[in-house]
Amino acid sequence: MIKSQINFNLFGQKAVFETGNELVKTRYLYKLLSTLQSFSKILIMDHQTEVEIEVPRFFVCPISLEIMKDPVTLSTGITYDRDSIENWLFTRKNNICPVTKQDVFDIDLTPNHTLRRLIQSWCMLNASSGIERFPTPRPPIPKPEIIKLLKALKSPHDQQMKSLKRLKTIVFESEKNKRLMEAVGAADHLSNMIINNVNSNMTGADELALSILYNIKLSPTGLKYLFGKNKDFVETLTRILQRTSSYESRTYAVMLLKSMFEVAEPIQVTSLNKNLFMELVQILNDQISVKATKATLKLLISVCPWGRNRIKAVDAGVVQVLIDSLLECTEKSVCEMIMMVLVQVCQCADGRSEVVKHGGGLAVVSKAIFGVSPVAGERAVRILYSVAMHSGSTRVLQEMVELGVVEKLVLVLQVDCGRKMKDKARDMLKMHAKFWNKTTCVKYNL
Template identity: 30%
Template sequence: MGRDELCITVPSLFRCPISLDVMNSPVSLCTGVTYDRSSIQHWLDSGHDTCPATMQVLSSKDFVPNLTLRRLINLWTSTAAAAPTKSSALSPAVSEEKVRIWIGEIKSGKFERSLDSIVQLVSCGEANRRFLVSIDGFLAAIVGVLSTNCVQTRVLESVIRILSSSLVENGVNEKVHKLVFISNANCLPSFVSVLRNGSLESKMACIAVLESIAINNESKRFVTEVENLLPVVIHLIKTEDDDQGLHDVVLSFLISLSVTRSIKTQLVQLGLVEVLSNMLSSQNAAVSVVEKSLKMLSMICTCADGRSAISVDLKCAGAIVERLMKVSKTATEDAVVVLWSMCCLFRDEKVLEKVVRSNGVTKVLLVMQSEVGEGNMRRICGDLIKILRLRCKNGGGFGGVGSYETKTTHILPC
């Protein structure tokens, strides 16, 4: 296929690595690779204990639904359904001249028809995206729409979909970053508009775009200072409490933003600890959401407001204890760090009491005796057991756990 012609193809991300077909029910293994459920289930049922793509031995054969990818596939399917495919007929050739006509229309304010054509193309093939983003002025015209006053939400959603699809191409992140944060800083309120009024898929794409282009501390700070952006994001996960895909995307975004004490404090003041506590307490929470909640708490507990909020929300400490040894090694370490910070470093009496009453001693001992409890983590667990033992003695009984003397002085709050 020539550089100046485009046709609709299936994005490789949507194909199962085993069957090579579009995935109906994408699920992710502990290695992070995603497969169609039926294909990977057949692989595992056949006696294999490795990841087919990487050949790594699996520490767990459990898999987690990849809800974000499933939504993207469904969105692509609905868009591509109305377009010709290779199984029927190729889409009409699109030349660079035609794309430049679209760019001119966009710049002159004739958005909808040209954007609809571009959305269809970028959603349906890698070659299409590479061709479009290589044309000088294409990305600038697309980002420029976000800076235009009184643009309908539907138009903004089209722009977000184009950007979210294009960002997978090499170098596009950096180009869009410069366009948004240097040339078109006044376009950021349009992201807020989509987060408020767009479809759920558009909201998720919007957050993914923001995370992808906020690639340094300055741009992360810029994002957090956009009026109402963080409050709208936190409101989303408070109101859409059953959508695990949205929760996963939002938590990734917030984790990437939390680089300074002031940002963490702002998130805490918006009620993030209560949200995280509810996620950890939910029996329906996806594993990835639970693990990112624990990561977020390990970051929040390094600021005074964060520790105060964890102390007030006692359900949070109990939920952290409950999740010990039920998540990945990294997430278990995050959970232990939160407990150590609250109980050992800052001696929070309320949290200490809650951890003891939640059978925390037994859980921490299990961590200490597992592969997680190695090196520094073993010393942290020892600190926790020591202080929980003292608390239990003061409360009238401990259950026979001996003393663990440690001198843990690493891990200090920022």
């Protein structure tokens, strides 16, 4: 196999492309094209012998190791392909330059037009060898355009809807656009629009604004800011859940709430309005979407470690709905989250009482010990532990015998599972050994 290669002064050419004036750039461009043309002729002449094409090193993105389609220069002076560096900075949320390891404070990416034209010309010269020319990339959305669209949200309805539709398109185009939207204050404009209209029925414009606000995927700082909007943006979203009949809007509202509470300060979580829990329970009961169900469960998991919230969740009927959901649940991750919420609410007396009162409560929970996953099984034992140790009346203990719960606890001691799970099973068996030894259940020695 014939192998040809061009040696370029990588750092010298890079300096010309990024800092030289246009005349110098043009001279270098012609010089390089001339060299590349000679190289192309060599490849074409020996094409029948399967020559391997050597790509100039500075055409290759340091991240993807592929020819750059849209070369852009980071503030550290290194050029990358736009898709690769945007994925590195915005999707993977890295804040360092992959090559220099320097911190990146300025996320603006400068298009390297000279290098892009050079790559396109090289592709054209090597077209006969199967190299396709990359199309000229579309320029990114400028900040002034986004600011103009956001200001138009105060316009009459038709213009408002037009602006919102354009903003939605921009948000879904790239992660860079999401960060740009947040940087120019989109969250402030959109949340103000929602707050101003929350006391009336949700309109199409309001629903669209809510979907855009969620899909911006605000940073932790942006999410914390929403807590301070109009004293309590949580109350605003709660009223949306109460007033709207749109499944999509309810889904976006609860997913936004979930994101907010993931970064909330303890003082913002310790005592929430009971109406919020009633709406969360209603979402679980309505099963409006898998996304909404998962977001609601994650939200409950994040707020129920606090005692007041647990009681409010129980009063809203969360235990009944969760156990009913377990009867039909087939997705492992959802079952595990349901079990976690039950673990938390069973730390209060009212929660344990609701589990015991439910006709299938103990049965459904005990079934999860070996029937779902090791995670769900460990959580099922924790629920049963709370019930047996704090609410273990004669009736409850007898029901645990009849449902085979005691046999499963004995089996937990015999199989390979976590130490904490075994310890809780052993403690339950020891605690009520006198009662259970009088029954016809499996005999065991601790």
